[in-house]
Amino acid sequence: MGGTILHVNAVGLMAAIEENLDRGLRARPFVVAREGAVRAVVIDLSPEAHREGVRRGMLLSLALRRVPGLVVKQPRPELYRAADETMWRVGMSFSPLVERAGRGHLFIDLAGTSRINGPPEDATQKIRVRIMDETGITPSFALASSKTVSKVATRVFRPGGFVALLPHEEGSLVRLQPVELLPGVGPVLRDRLSLLDIEDIGGLADLGGFEARAIGPRGPDLVARARGIDDSPVNPEPPERRCLRDAIVLEPDTAEAETLRLQLARLSATLGFAARRENLGVRKVAVSLDYSDGRSASFSLRLARLLTRDDEIAAAAWTAAQRTMGRRVRVRRLVVELSEFGAAGPELDLFEPVVSKSARLQSALDKVHGKYGFPALTPCAFLSAGLALSSAPGGGG
Amino acid sequence: MPAPGCDIRFGCVGWKNDGPRPFPPTALGEPAAQEGPAETVEVPYEKWLARGEGDSWPESRDLCVRLGRRFARPAAGMGEARAYAADVAECHRLAGAAAGRASPAAYLLEFPPAFAYSLETRRHLDRVLKDLSGLPLAVAFFDASWYSSRVIEGLKARGVCLCLMDAPRRLFSPPSIDVVTAPLVYVKFYGRAGATFSEEAEARDVEENNTLGPSGDYEYDDAELMAWLPRLEVLAAQAETLRVIFAARRGEAGAKNARRLAGMWRERSLRSPKDEATRSGSLRAGS
Numbered sequence: 001m002g003g004t005i006l007h008v009n010a011v012g013l014m015a016a017i018e019e020n021l022d023r024g025l026r027a028r029p030f031v032v033a034r035e036g037a038v039r040a041v042v043i044d045l046s047p048e049a050h051r052e053g054v055r056r057g058m059l060l061s062l063a064l065r066r067v068p069g070l071v072v073k074q075p076r077p078e079l080y081r082a083a084d085e086t087m088w089r090v091g092m093s094f095s096p097l098v099e100r101a102g103r104g105h106l107f108i109d110l111a112g113t114s115r116i117n118g119p120p121e122d123a124t125q126k127i128r129v130r131i132m133d134e135t136g137i138t139p140s141f142a143l144a145s146s147k148t149v150s151k152v153a154t155r156v157f158r159p160g161g162f163v164a165l166l167p168h169e170e171g172s173l174v175r176l177q178p179v180e181l182l183p184g185v186g187p188v189l190r191d192r193l194s195l196l197d198i199e200d201i202g203g204l205a206d207l208g209g210f211e212a213r214a215i216g217p218r219g220p221d222l223v224a225r226a227r228g229i230d231d232s233p234v235n236p237e238p239p240e241r242r243c244l245r246d247a248i249v250l251e252p253d254t255a256e257a258e259t260l261r262l263q264l265a266r267l268s269a270t271l272g273f274a275a276r277r278e279n280l281g282v283r284k285v286a287v288s289l290d291y292s293d294g295r296s297a298s299f300s301l302r303l304a305r306l307l308t309r310d311d312e313i314a315a316a317a318w319t320a321a322q323r324t325m326g327r328r329v330r331v332r333r334l335v336v337e338l339s340e341f342g343a344a345g346p347e348l349d350l351f352e353p354v355v356s357k358s359a360r361l362q363s364a365l366d367k368v369h370g371k372y373g374f375p376a377l378t379p380c381a382f383l384s385a386g387l388a389l390s391s392a393p394g395g396g397g
Numbered sequence: 398m399p400a401p402g403c404d405i406r407f408g409c410v411g412w413k414n415d416g417p418r419p420f421p422p423t424a425l426g427e428p429a430a431q432e433g434p435a436e437t438v439e440v441p442y443e444k445w446l447a448r449g450e451g452d453s454w455p456e457s458r459d460l461c462v463r464l465g466r467r468f469a470r471p472a473a474g475m476g477e478a479r480a481y482a483a484d485v486a487e488c489h490r491l492a493g494a495a496a497g498r499a500s501p502a503a504y505l506l507e508f509p510p511a512f513a514y515s516l517e518t519r520r521h522l523d524r525v526l527k528d529l530s531g532l533p534l535a536v537a538f539f540d541a542s543w544y545s546s547r548v549i550e551g552l553k554a555r556g557v558c559l560c561l562m563d564a565p566r567r568l569f570s571p572p573s574i575d576v577v578t579a580p581l582v583y584v585k586f587y588g589r590a591g592a593t594f595s596e597e598a599e600a601r602d603v604e605e606n607n608t609l610g611p612s613g614d615y616e617y618d619d620a621e622l623m624a625w626l627p628r629l630e631v632l633a634a635q636a637e638t639l640r641v642i643f644a645a646r647r648g649e650a651g652a653k654n655a656r657r658l659a660g661m662w663r664e665r666s667l668r669s670p671k672d673e674a675t676r677s678g679s680l681r682a683g684s
Contacts, residue, residue: 132634169566169572176542
């Protein structure tokens with residue numbers, strides 16, 4: 001039994017659509033760019049243009065100098081949007097769990113759909129043919145047990161490829177690939193890893209905890225991904241509804257750590273309450289700071305387990321904030337964002353699960369907040385600092 | 398959109414060492430006369446070379462040549478190196494129109510499982526690909542270590558096809574993939590039975606000039622073959638030439654499988670005439 005997470009990757013969606021509409025472009029170097037615009041840049045390009053050294057974001061004038069006779073197509077956003085919409089619609093007809101991961105990218109969770117669509121491998125082929133018939137493009141498809149592995153696989157077998165990985169094949173296939181194919185590794189990190197003689201994902205996966213932290217703040221997360229550890233679910237929510245966010249403007253601006261910690265705890269309490277009302281826990285906590293001098297900084301912390309209690313979320317937010325605060329400048333505004341939600345059911349235990357004291361307290365607090373409103377109960381620490389709880393956000397941005 | 402006129406043909410391994418039977422093969426992979434000739438046939442390089450001048454191979458017959466083991470391993474010693482150079486020259490001669498016969502549609506080079514990714518094997522592959530550049534070449538790897546982005550991009554840059562395989566899936570065996578790295582797409586079915594590679598089996602294969610697959614004579618069931626139809630459809634949309642070959646050791650299973658899959662393909666194209674252009678190749682070939 002193989003994985004059920006399908007990644008659809010329409011690499012070069014714009015170029016593929018243009019080529020589909022004009023078969024004369026096949027096997028010719030061409031780019032999609034706003035010809036005539038001041039400092040026009042290459043928006044998308046054909047594989048042949050890529051082979052000639054043209055890259056996305058390159059100045060069009062430079063691309064034209066590099067490839068004489070390069071064909072330039074004007075972008076047609078409405079067509080690209082329609083193709084993206086069609087892909088999503090086809091995906092939705094096979095599973096309710098379809099996540100949009102950028103234009104031309106979809107994650108589809110085919111778990112539990114076998115009785116309707118057949119085994120995931122067969123369902124994938126049906127999706128593949130339907131997308132080809134309805135849009136004329138041939139994206140890459142990869143079926144694996146996690147989003148990270150399936151995404152790496154579509155980056156290997158492209159364009160128009162397909163791969164269905166069995167669990168025992170995933171690790172070995174991912175390890176072989178160049179490190180830049182791992183989601184989250186950009187050119188800067190790639191260069192840094194290259195200095196450490198890490199060229200393949202396998203080299204990254206072999207790093208220990210200390211070495212992983214030495215790479216950077218996201219090191220441990222990247223190493224886990226390199227090992228194929230990724231339990232993030234396919235999230236059908238549109239991106240704008242995938243996070244809970246709250247902000248506070250500090251009056252006056254302050255650089256005092258204790259005040260900032262209490263403010264973060266306060267924001268965490270309101271957001272945590274909103275998440276728990278929907279029976280959700282959180283895996284990612286992000287903190288952004290706006291300094292008095294107009295500069296900003298942010299840090300996000302991805303957690304190994306689902307957090308539900310206020311004290312856990314506040315602790316994570318404080319950790320993220322400490323990593324953000326690299327300057328001795330007063331802070332003007334604090335933002336906390338919770339994302340990557342999961343169902344916050346009780347953890348299964350072989351025997352009677354032990355309900356901790358803090359969990360019982362949290363449950364009691366939530367009952368009071370739910371009955372009498374959020375400001376009815378305020379922690380002493382907040383009162384002594386002159387803070388009060390505001391109403392919990394209803395969700396969304 | 399399907400590529401108009403993709404030339405797709407179904408066939409099987411086309412030789413059986415059943416005595417002094419001359420070229421072309423008749424018993425092996427040759428469907429019964431009333432069912433028409435196979436659309437294509439894969440013959441071993443040694444047999445292709447050894448054909449007598451008097452042997453007749455109809456010009457219309459499509460042919461794929463499976464290269465010998467000299468190509469699959471670095472030459473050990475002067476003698477092997479000379480023989481290898483002679484084989485390379487012969488391949489280029491065969492491919493030329495001057496040979497007076499229809500040139501092969503594809504050359505297949507199968508690397509055994511022992512041929513894992515390493516500096517030495519990479520150099521050997523690079524040399525072979527350079528030596529055979531210009532030929533419609535497909536390479537098949539039975540070790541999973543070759544299935545990396547670098548290798549695939551390298552094959553694309555050289556215009557060499559990565560052979561797509563339907564084979565038993567074990568530890569260290571390649572995953573089930575579709576990827577188009579050249580205008581030629583070569584799909585080979587080795588069966589799904591439990592047979593494994595071994596030196597003994599390989600020696601027997603070479604002796605019998607049969608396929609170097611992990612198994613043969615496996616009769617696919619309808620569901621297994623039908624699962625390939627959409628995959629072939631997408632591949633045909635991206636390729637100019639598509640060859641689908643079933644391995645066979647001794648029996649007729651390869652030919653039967655090829656006939657059944659070709660029939661399913663035609664039936665599918667009749668059911669959905671919008672893709673007529675893609676399947677025209679197969680319809681022409683099968684008629």
